[in-house]
Amino acid sequence: MHKEEEKVTDKNRFKSCMMKPDEEGNIYCPQGHAFTLEQTKESVKGRYPRTIQFYRNEHCEGCPLRSECTRSKNGRTLQITERLIELQNEAKENLMTETDQELMKQRSIQAKGIFGQIKQGQEYDRLWRRKETMIKLELLLVSIGHDLRKYHTHKMQKLKTNQKNHS
Template identity: 50%
Template sequence: MDIAQAHEKGLYPRTNHLYRSEHCQGCPLCRECTRSRKGRTMNICHDLERQKGIVRENMATERGQELMIQRSIQSEGTFGQLKEDYSYTRLRRRGKDGVEFELWMVAAGHNIRHYCNRKSQMKERSSHLN
């Protein structure tokens, strides 16, 4: 049995298909196979599965692997520093505006810290040369 459920919530509307097996009712292995009294169910979004397939194909190319390496070099390091060095593991605000504001503040703090560290390194180098 296929039941389609449309979800309009969020930025990208999607349609999920709920598949339920109708052959479980007389099956002697039903109790071992599933806990549900109604039988096995699967919830699939075909649009999402198609997008995942496109992403997998893109990632399999040389260009896709190159982009992933660049991502790990450029942005993943910053997030790793925030999580490990500054124990920033979760957002404290809710809602799009609150989360955006918090991320801007964290980014600004990270950049100021980075600037101060570079400035102090430059002072140390110049004092060693004099």
């Protein structure tokens, strides 16, 4: 969402998220050449099946922006999933209300703080297990360790304040 909200600049205008279909369904490169639909393919990888459209720009030969846009010998390619675009638009609409923006802000503060404490404070920056069940177990243990550390710190501060008050 943040990438799409950026203004088009020389640095980001070649990203695929900046090349969206217009009202008629045509996609244009930064030089103004149209992409052509090469094939449509059904993909069943992952949890949900989806339809992927493969586009290619055949006008890259001799284009002055080619070196910045693509390294492909056959021209720039794009993959577009219509359902993904629909879901992204729906998410954008949902996030435009004031209450949802406040919730999103609150959630990012809470989650980033804890992950930052775990990553920076405990120097935990990678997962060591590989299978999904083992990864879940590792994250659970790290979370429990974080909570215990927090509890211990809180208890020690309480003890210090009680000792100061009694002195």
